[in-house]
Amino acid sequence: MKTDYAMDEMQKKTGSILGLSDITENKLLWRQLVAELLGTFILVAIGCAACIAIVESNAPKTTSIALAFGLLVGSIVQVIGHVSGGHINPAVTAGLFVSGDIKLLKAVLYIIVQNLGAVAGAAFIRLAIPDARVENAGLGLTLPGPGVSDPQALLIEALITFLLVLVVQGVCDARRSDLKGSAPLAIGLSITACHAAVIPFTGSSMNPARSFGPALVMGDWTSHWVYWAGPIIGGVVAGFLYRFIFRISKDGESGSYDF
Structure with missing residues (x-):
């Protein structure tokens, strides 16, 4: 009997992590996948176009690209956030997985x-x-x-993606009652700030998919591992930090508003 109980508990935990019901019972999954595909398509297409256009203009390169990506992400999240959550970034998906906000199988499909x-x-x-x-x-x-160097670029990418995922976690936490304003705007502004700070050092990817698309199309894999390892590490650390330290344990519970 104890063995059967242990097996049942193990199966429940495995199912909870894998999220089989997201695949077998979620009738909206195909819409969520289409939303993530379309959102990332728009992000990379228009983002890359902005990088190309700025080369031939007199506008400040770093500022213009930072604004382009920040405004673009904020707009995309506003459009598809209610469908898929508006991840459009494997590092965001990885961070939300470790924080328990998305299950493994669905996360894998999102990243694909x-x-x-x-x-x-x-x-x-x-x-x-x-x-x-x-x-x-x-x-x-x-x-x-x-x-x-590649290790330096990895540290920078980890840091800026850590901030991005932390902001995503904070502004999308349904348990918080103090949130005001626009979550997509906050996410977009965090991207703008990070791009403005580090474009000269790493190009400010913050997003493995954003780097993967151009690298595959151009056939240039120079330092490409940095743009997977750095953002994933930053996203995962942010997910753990928010889950175990910053997340409100009960609805409405917050130590910041008791004065």
């Missing part, structure tokens, strides 16, 4: 379609923009800046 969307977005812009301009700007490839 995010990368498919990123490749499609990069390929679309590669076809839509003249070859000379694409080659000159590198299709928005993310690379360590001059004098920046």
Whole structure:
């Protein structure tokens, strides 16, 4: 009897982590996957176009790209957030997995379609923009800046993605009663700030899919591992931190508003 009970408990825990019901019972899953694919497609397509266009303009490069990506992500999350959560980023999905907000199988599917969307977005812009301009700007490839080593770039990418995922966790926490304003705007502003700070050092990816799409289309894998390892590490650390330290344990419970 004890063995049977232990087996039942193990199966329950395994099912809870894997999230089989998300695959077998969730009739909206296909819509969520389409939303993530489309959102990442738009992010990479327009984001890469912004990186290409800025090369030939007189606008400040770092500021313009930072604003483009921040406003773009905020807009996309506003549109698809109610469908899929608006992750559009494997590092965000990884962070939400370790915090318990998404199950493993669904997270894996999200990451797959995010990368498919990123490749499609990069390929679309590669076809839509003249070859000379694409080659000159590198299709928005993310690379360590001059004098920046791969380990240094990894630390920077981990830090900025840590901030992004922490902001996502905080503004999307349904247990908080103190939240005001726009969650998509807060997420977009965090991306703008991080891009403005570190574009010269790493290109400010914060998103493995955003780096994967252009790298695959252009066939350039220089330092590409950095743009997976750094953001995933930062996202996972943020997910653990929010789950075990910052998350409100009960509805309405907050130590910051007792004065």
